[in-house]
Amino acid sequence: MGIILWLIVGGIIGWLASMVMRTDAQQGILLNIVVGIIGAFVGGLIFSGGSINEGLTVYSFIVSLVGAIILLAIVNLVRRGSVR
Numbered sequence: 751m752g753i754i755l756w757l758i759v760g761g762i763i764g765w766l767a768s769m770v771m772r773t774d775a776q777q778g779i780l781l782n783i784v785v786g787i788i789g790a791f792v793g794g795l796i797f798s799g800g801s802i803n804e805g806l807t808v809y810s811f812i813v814s815l816v817g818a819i820i821l822l823a824i825v826n827l828v829r830r831g832s833v834r
Contacts (some may be wrong), residue, residue, distance in 0.1 A: 759806065759814075760786030767818035771826065785818050793817020 761779060764786030768777050777785070793813040 755806070756787060757783055759811075760784075760790065762786065763789060763811070763814045763818050766815055767822055770819055771822040773822055773826065785821060786814065789816075789818025789821045790814035791817070792821055796820070 761783040764777070764782030764784065765779075767785060767789060768782060790810075790813075793816050794810075796817065797813045
C-alpha cells in the first residue's frame with residue numbers, strides 16, 4: 751500500500767510543480783511521478799536534514815512540492831540555460 755501512496759502523491763506533487771514551472775505540456779504522468787518522488791527526496795534533504803520517513807503531513811507535502819520545483823528549475827537550467 752505504501753508504494754501506491756508514493757506513486758499517487760508523487761504524481762500530484764510532480765503535476766503541481768510542473769504547473770508552477772510551466773512545463774506541464776512537456777511532461778506526461780510518468781515523468782510527473784518521477785519528478786514528484788525525486789523532488790520529495792531533494793526537499794527532504796534540504797529542509798529536513800536528510801529525513802525522508804516523516805509521513806504524509808501538510809509540511810511534508812509542501813517540502814516535497816518545493817523540492818520538485820527546485821528539481822524542475824535545475825532541469826530547465828541545464829536543458830535550456832535559463833530558468834522559466
